[in-house]
Amino acid sequence: MTRARGVARVRLTHLGAAGWEITDGQRVILMDPYLSRLRYRARFGLLDTPELPGDTRRVFGPDDDLVSDTAAVDARITRADFILISHSHFNHTLDMPYIARKTAATVIGTESTTILARAGGVPEPQLLTVRGGEDYAFGALSIKVIPSLHSALNGKHYYDGRVVPRDFRGPRRMDNDVEGGTLAYLLRLAGYRILWFGSMNYLEREVQGLRPDVALIAAATLTAAPAAPQTATSRRTPVIGGSSRVRVPASCSSWPDVLSWSSRPRVCSTRWRTLPCSSR
Numbered sequence: 370m371t372r373a374r375g376v377a378r379v380r381l382t383h384l385g386a387a388g389w390e391i392t393d394g395q396r397v398i399l400m401d402p403y404l405s406r407l408r409y410r411a412r413f414g415l416l417d418t419p420e421l422p423g424d425t426r427r428v429f430g431p432d433d434d435l436v437s438d439t440a441a442v443d444a445r446i447t448r449a450d451f452i453l454i455s456h457s458h459f460n461h462t463l464d465m466p467y468i469a470r471k472t473a474a475t476v477i478g479t480e481s482t483t484i485l486a487r488a489g490g491v492p493e494p495q496l497l498t499v500r501g502g503e504d505y506a507f508g509a510l511s512i513k514v515i516p517s518l519h520s521a522l523n524g525k526h527y528y529d530g531r532v533v534p535r536d537f538r539g540p541r542r543m544d545n546d547v548e549g550g551t552l553a554y555l556l557r558l559a560g561y562r563i564l565w566f567g568s569m570n571y572l573e574r575e576v577q578g579l580r581p582d583v584a585l586i587a588a589a590t591l592t593a594a595p596a597a598p599q600t601a602t603s604r605r606t607p608v609i610g611g612s613s614r615v616r617v618p619a620s621c622s623s624w625p626d627v628l629s630w631s632s633r634p635r636v637c638s639t640r641w642r643t644l645p646c647s648s649r
């Protein structure tokens with residue numbers, strides 16, 4: 370998506386899964402960049418990535434160390450100034466330490482995210498730990514951190530209050546993969562208010578009336594053929610306001626992409642595509 374307002378332009382590119390890249394040509398902001406898109410089995414004890422024709426990559430199991438596919442990252446990510454993380458599950462954070470080391474970007478996330486970044490070798494000055502409620506200015510960019518909730522998995526009984534232990538040094542595995550709290554973010558950049566959710570639930574009081582120009586809303590289900598959006602997603606849009614504004618469901622039309630199933634570009638046509646922008 371590329372839009373002009375005055376002389377400033379902002380480009381939003383879906384990176385697959387919950388990941389986005391936003392740039393005004395001067396700054397590059399990444400959200401939950403997860404380019405590795407691992408094949409895995411038995412996540413949460415029952416979730417496997419589906420078999421994809423021609424995908425011969427290794428499959429990670431519960432006892433395997435989860436490692437970033439640096440070639441996949443390098444093929445897409447060349448620079449970043451900020452990396453915003455919604456929560457600490459590996460399909461949101463696994464590539465973050467490598468990208469942060471490579472780009473020297475500032476990583477913004479929960480304490481659990483900071484601990485994972487530190488364990489991944491990200492230098493301390495690049496780490497910014499937030500809890501939700503902060504509103505920071507970085508020159509012409511400002512970032513409001515919004516307390517939020519993780520997707521309502523497990524028959525909408527999902528709850529995971531665990532955090533990453535402060536002495537965690539790795540390796541990352543599915544059996545030590547915890548949420549560590551969930552955040553959403555409102556970016557103000559080049560005259561635009563861009564609201565991003567990296568997971569599929571929210572706290573109504575925290576998003577009431579935000580009226581973003583663009584809302585990047587996770588909108589997938591756990592099945593390979595999503596028939597209807599999650600209730601949390603469908604009820605979220607009226608609350609944030611902005612009925613004439615642009616909303617971009619962050620998913621592929623035929624794949625539960627937001628939840629980060631393994632996929633190759635041929636599977637998910639929007640993986641690298643800059644999404645078209647509807648008119649205001």
Ligand SMILES: [Zn+2]
Pocket residue numbers: 456458519548568
């Ligand atoms: Zn998660």
